Amino acid sequence: ETAIFRNALTRSAKLEETVSELRRELEVWKLAYKTQKDEHEGTRRMVARLERNIDSLKDDNPLLVCLIDGDGTIFAQELWLQGRSGGRQAASLLTKGIIEHATSLSEGLSSRCQVWLAIYCNRKGLMDTLITNCICSSEHFEDFIHGFNEASPLFSIVDVGTGKEAADAKIKEHLRLFTRFPQAVSVYLGGSHDNGYSTAINHLVNEGLGSKLVLLKGKPLKNVDLPQLEIDGLFMARKLTNPPHLRHGSSSPKKQILDFDKFRNKVKTEDRLPTPTLRRFDPSLVRYKPQPCTYYYMTKCKTGDSCKYGHDYERTPELIAAIRQMTKLIPCTQIQKNLPCLNVNCMYGHSCPHGEKCSQYSKGTCKFKSSKLTVSCFSSFGKHTQQRAHTHLEIRSAPVLLPRLILTAISLAVLA
Numbered sequence: 294e295t296a297i298f299r300n301a302l303t304r305s306a307k308l309e310e311t312v313s314e315l316r317r318e319l320e321v322w323k324l325a326y327k328t329q330k331d332e333h334e335g336t337r338r339m340v341a342r343l344e345r346n347i348d349s350l351k352d353d354n355p356l357l358v359c360l361i362d363g364d365g366t367i368f369a370q371e372l373w374l375q376g377r378s379g380g381r382q383a384a385s386l387l388t389k390g391i392i393e394h395a396t397s398l399s400e401g402l403s404s405r406c407q408v409w410l411a412i413y414c415n416r417k418g419l420m421d422t423l424i425t426n427c428i429c430s431s432e433h434f435e436d437f438i439h440g441f442n443e444a445s446p447l448f449s450i451v452d453v454g455t456g457k458e459a460a461d462a463k464i465k466e467h468l469r470l471f472t473r474f475p476q477a478v479s480v481y482l483g484g485s486h487d488n489g490y491s492t493a494i495n496h497l498v499n500e501g502l503g504s505k506l507v508l509l510k511g512k513p514l515k516n517v518d519l520p521q522l523e524i525d526g527l528f529m530a531r532k533l534t535n536p537p538h539l540r541h542g543s544s545s546p547k548k549q550i551l552d553f554d555k556f557r558n559k560v561k562t563e564d565r566l567p568t569p570t571l572r573r574f575d576p577s578l579v580r581y582k583p584q585p586c587t588y589y590y591m592t593k594c595k596t597g598d599s600c601k602y603g604h605d606y607e608r609t610p611e612l613i614a615a616i617r618q619m620t621k622l623i624p625c626t627q628i629q630k631n632l633p634c635l636n637v638n639c640m641y642g643h644s645c646p647h648g649e650k651c652s653q654y655s656k657g658t659c660k661f662k663s664s665k666l667t668v669s670c671f672s673s674f675g676k677h678t679q680q681r682a683h684t685h686l687e688i689r690s691a692p693v694l695l696p697r698l699i700l701t702a703i704s705l706a707v708l709a
Contacts, residue, residue: 354407357478357481358479359483360481366483377443390527406478507521
């Protein structure tokens with residue numbers, strides 16, 4: 294009995310110790326629960342406040358975004374021919390159509406919603422395409438662009454240059470960005486001619502953002518099922534043919550008012566190509582991109598169309614004089630070899646333009662070896678004033694068939 298009593302006391306003591314430990318753990322868990330509950334309540338209040346702010350943004354100033362690939366989604370010919378007023382009318386048709394469509398989808402949409410619209414295109418390529426297809430003239434094109442940009446501070450036509458995917462890259466990134474904006478109610482895409490947008494659109498749909506996307510009606514995209522918006526009289530239904538690519542130096546076609554009835558009756562394709570305009574050379578300017586090709590204007594350029602220098606300058610006396618002045622700063626190869634130059638039409642220099650004032654004369658590093666003088670710098674177009682140079686031996690009247698040994702001996706004797 295004594296042993297049983299002792300075991301009972303021992304077990305009782307252990308149980309009391311366990312109960313005390315459990316009570317301490319319970320207090321710890323109660324404290325942790327209270328802390329988490331307070332944090333959860335604070336997070337809930339913050340989320341509710343943010344949702345109210347988002348709803349306030351949507352109601353106060355909802356945004357309708359429209360992104361158009363202008364290289365394929367082209368406005369109707371009637372609008373281009375109206376010039377500046379046609380640009381304003383195109384902007385008005387877009388604004389009216391987008392707002393009416395958005396309000397039909399959401400009855401509670403505020404009438405204060407704004408339309409942000411951007412058209413991305415290769416401006417020069419689009420103009421050449423329109424002229425080649427007898428849609429409009431260059432004057433109509435420029436006036437239309439100005440009228441469209443003036444229609445609204447939030448409307449713009451952006452020139453993305455000649456890159457093949459330049460417009461696509463910008464539009465895809467704007468799609469990704471604006472579909473995540475809480476203030477953007479809907480995002481309208483005018484690019485159904487290019488199936489390259491299908492992948493980007495499908496990614497947005499998989500992320501649950503497809504409900505914001507609307508396609509401006511055109512050729513349906515592959516594997517894409519989105520609502521479409523058609524605005525009567527706004528875009529062309531037919532696809533235009535692109536003109537051949539012009540040289541990088543060619544500028545825009547000559548501005549002229551086109552007689553469209555007469556122009557369309559011409560059969561030859563080459564008659565429809567825009568005529569490139571030559572650039573005027575100004576001697577007062579220093580930098581040109583690209584610089585005029587020396588060989589093209591002075592002799593003959595062997596590289597042809599692959600030449601990195603410009604062949605598109607007007608051949609004026611000022612240009613020829615500037616090129617001749619620059620080439621005279623470069624030593625003739627015969628002069629560098631201490632040999633007389635027999636080329637009557639040689640365009641390179643045969644004496645130092647700095648004369649006795651040449652800083653390299655005393656150092657013996659003259660590139661004009663036979664005159665012991667050199668060129669200290671090569672000046673740009675229009676900025677170099679040629680000084681009187683030392684006369685260099687030139688046997689330009691010597692017979693071509695005279696033995697080279699005799700010519701060399703004569704030149705060395707005179708130099709001595």
